[in-house]
Amino acid sequence: MNADAPPAAPLLSLRDLTVRFRLRHGVEVAAVTGASLDLAAGECLALVGESGCGKSVLAAALLGLLPANTEVTGAALIGGVDVLAADERTLARRVRGRLIGLVPQSPAAHLNPVRTVRSQLHETVRELLDPPRDRLPGLVRQAAARASFPADHLDHHPHQLSGGLAQRAATALALVGDAPLLLADEPTTGLDRDLVDATTGELRRHADSGRAVLIVTHDLTAAQRVADRVAVMYAGRIVEVAPAADFFGTPGPRHPYAHGLLEALPTRAFRPIPGMPPELSRLPDGCAFAPRCPHATTACHEQPPQYDGLACHHPRFPLPEAAGA
Numbered sequence: 001m002n003a004d005a006p007p008a009a010p011l012l013s014l015r016d017l018t019v020r021f022r023l024r025h026g027v028e029v030a031a032v033t034g035a036s037l038d039l040a041a042g043e044c045l046a047l048v049g050e051s052g053c054g055k056s057v058l059a060a061a062l063l064g065l066l067p068a069n070t071e072v073t074g075a076a077l078i079g080g081v082d083v084l085a086a087d088e089r090t091l092a093r094r095v096r097g098r099l100i101g102l103v104p105q106s107p108a109a110h111l112n113p114v115r116t117v118r119s120q121l122h123e124t125v126r127e128l129l130d131p132p133r134d135r136l137p138g139l140v141r142q143a144a145a146r147a148s149f150p151a152d153h154l155d156h157h158p159h160q161l162s163g164g165l166a167q168r169a170a171t172a173l174a175l176v177g178d179a180p181l182l183l184a185d186e187p188t189t190g191l192d193r194d195l196v197d198a199t200t201g202e203l204r205r206h207a208d209s210g211r212a213v214l215i216v217t218h219d220l221t222a223a224q225r226v227a228d229r230v231a232v233m234y235a236g237r238i239v240e241v242a243p244a245a246d247f248f249g250t251p252g253p254r255h256p257y258a259h260g261l262l263e264a265l266p267t268r269a270f271r272p273i274p275g276m277p278p279e280l281s282r283l284p285d286g287c288a289f290a291p292r293c294p295h296a297t298t299a300c301h302e303q304p305p306q307y308d309g310l311a312c313h314h315p316r317f318p319l320p321e322a323a324g325a
């Protein structure tokens with residue numbers, strides 16, 4: 001079924017998500033700070049940024065999968081439920097798999113090591129779809145096929161699968177509930193080109209059928225192929241949100257960090273951004289990118305305001321007309 005006209009109200013509305021890990025000796029890790037995003041039905045948004053910038057933590061927060069020493073504030077509305085405020089029972093019964101499907105970053109860690117793929121799919125199909133008994137085997141085969149998981153490997157255990165097959169098994173499990181929001185955390189990491197194409201194709205189809213897909217990745221090439229919009233994260237903050245066509249094409253990114261990320265690609269200037277991201281337990285007061293930014297001024301000693309999908313004191317150019325908000 002195709003939903004050509006996405007509803008006006010966003011499918012996911014994330015407001016001011018802040019995540020703090022409290023460690024021993026008073027150390028606090030500022031993993032995510034003030035992240036806001038809207039995601040419409042039919043839309044695929046890629047959340048990109050260097051390793052450790054908070055992408056997976058943002059995704060895990062939506063599913064209530066963070067450890068107990070974590071402080072999470074903000075709101076994330078999906079299907080009328082604020083998933084950040086939901087208790088464990090609500091998360092288990094209404095959110096995970098039903099409102100939000102997850103393709104995890106490390107499928108091997110999420111699959112049950114002592115059970116075959118068939119038995120795990122069987123359980124998930126029964127739990128989420130509750131079909132008549134005689135339809136179960138067919139639905140399990142169908143679920144596997146949707147993620148290009150080969151039927152002749154259904155009776156294998158996770159340790160007998162290659163990384164790529166484990167990824168497809170995890171994707172198959174994530175797709176079963178046809179959740180309105182699918183989170184895919186590094187779904188293309190470690191896959192060869194054909195599988196990258198198959199996986200991004202499946203995610204795109206999922207969005208095109210009227211659902212929303214949030215893909216977390218540092219693979220900008222995969223992001224370009226699949227995403228309608230791009231959100232760039234740096235040191236726990238979303239610093240730019242832009243339509244993918246503007247971002248990867250003309251006029252390009254507006255934030256100097258986002259520009260640097262693209263310029264670092266082998267297919268572009270192949271020039272890495274000098275320096276390292278800051279430690280999230282010792283963030284500066286002002287713009288966290290300033291120490292690496294060629295355009296930084298004294299204004300950058302303060303946090304830049306969030307405006308027009310951008311957080312920067314000196315964007316590379318003003319917002320192009322008619323760019324999506």
Ligand SMILES: Nc1ncnc2c1ncn2[C@@H]1O[C@H](COP(=O)(O)OP(=O)(O)OP(=O)(O)O)[C@@H](O)[C@H]1O
Nearest residue numbers: 021029031050051052053054055056057058067280
């Ligand atoms: N349970 C935890 N306790 C303390 N710190 C954590 C915990 N989980 C994640 N972090 C820290 O939070 C920060 C963000 O981690 P996250 O996994 O979200 O990064 P990422 O952007 O997904 O990176 P990658 O691309 O490598 O997956 C990192 O500094 C990480 O060390």
Ligand code: NI
Nearest residue numbers: 055056057105
């Ligand atoms: Ni991650």
